[in-house]
Every structure is written in C-alpha cells, then in structure tokens.
Amino acid sequence: MSFLTKRPITSLFTLAVVAGGASLIHPAVQGYVGDLFAPPAAATPAAQAPQAMPVPVEKVAKRTLPVYLDYPARTEAIQSVSLQAKVTGYLRERVVADGADVKAGDVLYVIDDRDAQTALDQARAQLQRDTAQVDYLRSSLQRGEELSQKGFLAKDGFDQRTSSLRQAEAGIAIDKAAVAAAELDIERSTIRAPFAGRLSRGAASVGTLVTSGQTVLNTLVQLDPIYVTFNPAEKELSAIKAALEKGEVTAEITLPGQEGSQEGSKAYAGKLTFIDNRLDASTGTVAARATIANGKFDLLPGQYVHLRLSVGEQPDVLMAPQVALGSSQLGKYVYVIGKEGTVEQRMVETGRTDGPDIAILSGLNENDLVISGNLQKIWPGVPVQPLPEKENLASR
Secondary structure, eight states: OOGGGGSOHHHHHHHHHHTTTOOOSOHHHHHHHHHHHSOOOOOOOOOOOOOOEEEOEEEOEEEEEEEEEEEEEEEEOSOEEEEEOSSOEEEEEEOSOTTOEEOTTOEEEEEOOHHHHHHHHHHHHHHHHHHHHHHHHHHHHHHHHHHHHHTSSOHHHHHHHHHHHHHHHHHHHHHHHHHHHHHHHHHHTEEEOSSSEEEOOOSOOTTOEEOTTTOEEEEEEOOSSEEEEEOOBGGGHHHHHHHHHHSOOEEEEEOTTOOTTOTTOOEEEEEEEEEOSSOBTTTTBOOEEEEEOOTTOOSOTTOEEEEEEEEEEEEEEEEEEGGGOEEETTEEEEEEEOTTSBEEEEEOEEEEEETTEEEEEESOOTTOEEEOSOGGGOOTTOBEEEOOHHHHHHHO
C-alpha cells in the first residue's frame, strides 16, 4: 500500500502548496481528492405508498328485529291407540305392513267372521219366528176384544191375550238387538284405522286366536299434526301473555344441529295452543304446548327439538354481518372504513343473531362501512379500497 494512503489529508495539501501550483499530486491521490470534493449525488427517490387492499364491505343499517324465545322441547303424539279386537276369532289377514303410514278408514286387519255370520243368521231366524208369533197374537187380541164386548170372553182372558202380545212384541225388540249385535260383530271383524297415522310393529301373526278386548294387534299414532311440549320460565310468561293478547303466537321447530342458517336445515311451523294453569314451584316453569304441522311425518313422537316462539318485534336495531366479527382479549370488535380510507378497529357489544347478521348494541353507527372479508390481510391503519356493491354480495 502507498504511503500516501496512510498520511493525513493535510499532508496531501501541503505537497500541493510546495509545488507552487504545479500538478505534483500522485494520480491515485488526485482521484481520492476528487471524490472527496465532488458534488453530492442526486438524492434517492422516496419509497412508494403501499397499495390499498380491496375489501368487501357492508353498510350498517337499522332493521326491525323479531323477538324470539327459544326452548328445548320434545315432540308428543296427539293420539295414540292400541288396536284390539272386539270379537273373538282367528286372525285371517294383515292388510298393511308394519310401520306403514295409513289414512283414516283404511283396513288394517281382518278376523274370521264366520262365527259372527252364524250368530247373525240365527238372530234373523229368531226375529222372523217371533214376528209371526206377534202377528198371530195381534189377531187373537182383536178377536178377543170383540168377544169381550159381546160377553163371550171373560175380562181375565182378554187381559191374558193383551199380555201375551206385549211380551211377543218385546221379544221382537230383543231379536232386532241380537241382529244388530251380530251385524256389528261382523263389522268389527274388519279392523280399520280410526285416524291417519303410522303403525308400529305388529303383535299378532295371521292365524292367531284373537280374544275380544285382550289381544293387542298393533299400535297406531297420529303424526299430523303433532304436539311439541316445552317449559317457559315464570319471568317469560308476561311476554308470552302479551303476545297472545295481540293474536296468534307462532312457533317454529328445528331439529338439533339444524338451528339458524346451517345448510340443509328444515323448519316446521305451528302455533302455541296450550299453557298449563299452574306453575311448577320446584322448577319455576310452566308446562306449555305448541301444535305443529307434520304433513310428511318427518317428526316422530319422543324426539328432542328446538322450539322458537315469536313474541314481538324490536324496531331500529343496528345489524352487521356475523362474519365481520372478531374477538380479542378486550372483547368483540369489527374493522370499519375510517375517514381517510384506512382500517379502523371498533370494539362492539353484540346482541341476538338473525340469520347471517348480528345485532350491534354499541360501538357502531348507522351507515358505517364494516369490512366483511380479507380480514386476515388487514390491520388498523392499513389503507383499503371498498369493493363495489355487486362484488360485496358475491363475496359474502
């Protein structure tokens, strides 16, 4: 290395002066000095501002929110009967399969009616015999009346003829009742569905000797409509009563796991039809019941369901999309578009949900633009660009 690179800069200037203005500076030193006194380079251009992130937004709006009361509930059949025969005989035919859905009046079972038919024939023959006897006694009474008026028949003999006719007429009534009973036994040999519903598993096979009033053939339950029982608390009775005074209180039933807006959920509509007349002191609740339409027999007795009663409306509630809601140690928050087009975090207090939206009790104002997408890519202070309305709906 040259000694010049090790000397201070003042020595270099000394060499230049001693030379009396002559260019006695080493070329390497000349380059060093030139760089030292050269004009400063042009300033580096400033860093570019970050590009605004496009985000879907939704405007906070006031809406009238329905007021619901939610309960766990259980379905219950309105009618359930054990099918038993009123006649004794062998089971001749099972017309429908176990578990079949039937209509009122459908034939379910047929019992051998030959014994009933025999009893009917006998009763009809007895009726014919007694009818002939009555005809004879009536004629005899008419003749006795003429004889009694002329003095040829004693009063006692006339009374006997009158009594015999009345006894025979009473026998006619008995015979007619026997005929009706035999006809009823024949009719009862065919067991029909008393109402529309679903059969259970059969308890008697073809050929079984069915005993009147003892042998259970099957069980039939009514499925449409169906009851849903639940237990509102004492403090909720005033709201339910106020809703009933205004008119019909509607009820909606969903199966567990299908509440809200989950895909594939199915609701069953009905109305509140019963509230018990006393409170259960041990639980602080009262028994209540809704009647639900179940035309396709989807609901079965004994199922646990979710019941929602509509008891009123709450106006002017601020609503925001649930997907925009975040959570931190400080509580719930949402991101909104600030005044300068940057992200602003707002801590909020939430209320009830309604479909995809949630009620905002505090923290937002009407017409605030809530960011509902790209939430993982933004933070407070980041510039953002709201997407047009059509793109917002597509991204939701």
